[in-house]
Amino acid sequence: MAVVLITGGAGFIGSALTLRWAREHPSDRVVVLDALTYAGNRISLSSLPEGERFRMVEADIRDEKAVEAVWVDEKPTLVLHLAAESHVDRSILGPMAFTDTNVRGTHVLLEAARRHKTPRFVHISTDEVYGPTPEPGRFDEEAPFRPSSPYAASKAAADLLAQSYVKTYGMDLVITRASNNYGPRQTPEKLIPLMITRARADEQLPVYGDGQHKRDWIYVEDHARGIEAAALKGKAGRAYNLGAGEERTNITIVKTILGHMGKPDTLIRYVTDRPAHDRRYALEVSRARDELGFRAETSLEAGLRDTVKWYVDNGAWVEHVKARQGEFGSSWYADRLKGASTQEKPVTLAGH
Ligand code: NAD
Ligand code: TYD
Numbered sequence: 001m002a003v004v005l006i007t008g009g010a011g012f013i014g015s016a017l018t019l020r021w022a023r024e025h026p027s028d029r030v031v032v033l034d035a036l037t038y039a040g041n042r043i044s045l046s047s048l049p050e051g052e053r054f055r056m057v058e059a060d061i062r063d064e065k066a067v068e069a070v071w072v073d074e075k076p077t078l079v080l081h082l083a084a085e086s087h088v089d090r091s092i093l094g095p096m097a098f099t100d101t102n103v104r105g106t107h108v109l110l111e112a113a114r115r116h117k118t119p120r121f122v123h124i125s126t127d128e129v130y131g132p133t134p135e136p137g138r139f140d141e142e143a144p145f146r147p148s149s150p151y152a153a154s155k156a157a158a159d160l161l162a163q164s165y166v167k168t169y170g171m172d173l174v175i176t177r178a179s180n181n182y183g184p185r186q187t188p189e190k191l192i193p194l195m196i197t198r199a200r201a202d203e204q205l206p207v208y209g210d211g212q213h214k215r216d217w218i219y220v221e222d223h224a225r226g227i228e229a230a231a232l233k234g235k236a237g238r239a240y241n242l243g244a245g246e247e248r249t250n251i252t253i254v255k256t257i258l259g260h261m262g263k264p265d266t267l268i269r270y271v272t273d274r275p276a277h278d279r280r281y282a283l284e285v286s287r288a289r290d291e292l293g294f295r296a297e298t299s300l301e302a303g304l305r306d307t308v309k310w311y312v313d314n315g316a317w318v319e320h321v322k323a324r325q326g327e328f329g330s331s332w333y334a335d336r337l338k339g340a341s342t343q344e345k346p347v348t349l350a351g352h
Helices: 012-024 064-074 088-093 096-115 150-169 191-200 220-233 250-261 286-292 300-313 315-325 328-337
Strands: 003-007 029-034 054-058 078-081 120-126 173-178 205-208 214-216 239-242 247-249 268-271
Touching (some): 012 029, 054 064, 078 096, 088 096, 173 220, 191 300, 239 286, 250 268
Parallel strands (some): 078 120
């Protein structure tokens, strides 16, 4: 029986992947290792009963003893490492937590996998390691790392550490670098769920800078399938970009959400730009297509409509998660909304 250890399995992408793996691989044992920070929620996995096929371990990836105990107890044959501090805005306000979890936590896991000769390790990285993508063009996996935020830099450091374990110790390790994810169970601090939950409450929608920044959106269920393909078919030592080619400006996303919800554009407020705000991300995904047979299937139109519906239908999940988010949302967005404008022009556009 394969034992699949999913770190960060109670988070947004981790829960989609955990539910998928349990569904698609019924003979595997799935073990989630998650510290249940503000971003991790047991209720996202409430449909999985604990037992022979599933176990939830509440522990911190920085805790070497706890991590060792998981390896001794469970002897994982495959690690899918997603646990991370994941929000760029939080990394601007409190960067040290990002180095601690994303760099040191990743290193603790790599060491456990090395000691125990774990057969396969998949490290979940991000397109943000490449930094902003100039127009036109897309970054492939050989593009240099030019991270802008403390979040992106910590992920770049973790990605490089993972690569070093392939080169130095011959570890069987695959890296995935996905573009921006959206879909059910994402903490409402990231663009799409924030705008949906605020619009539902008729609250102002803070759009950073001129709203013309572009992201390449992938539906979370597609991303989970891409990670699965990388785990099962990826070549050891390879990195794979996972994207859907659904590039949109932020303002287009926000207006589409408002359209689906029947809410007015007057809720939009242009606010002070995020420092070091990457103008564009766009991924070249032919390697994943050719080597993994992976192609994203969900169009942004269909995925966004389903996502809006999910948040509207799952008010109890939203309230539970917002209560755990702490003060971050209210203070950060309230500050940004001070002096905000409804005009389609930037309040500040540092660096662009
Ligand atoms: P998330 O913030 O929703 O979830 C992170 C999970 O990690 C949570 O369950 C949290 O409790 C857990 N965690 C945090 N610190 C921990 C620690 N010290 N020990 C154990 N568990 C800890 O994040 P997400 O959006 O699901 O992202 C998952 C992974 O995918 C991250 O590695 C992220 O960098 C990467 N990624 C995310 C995106 C995106 O758009 N969300 C895109 C590309 C890559
Ligand atoms: P986000 O969801 O935080 O993801 P990332 O920074 O990892 O790309 O932000 C997506 C885009 O939306 C990014 O360009 C910043 C912008 N944004 C806003 O304009 N307003 C907001 O309130 C948030 C959270 C993000």
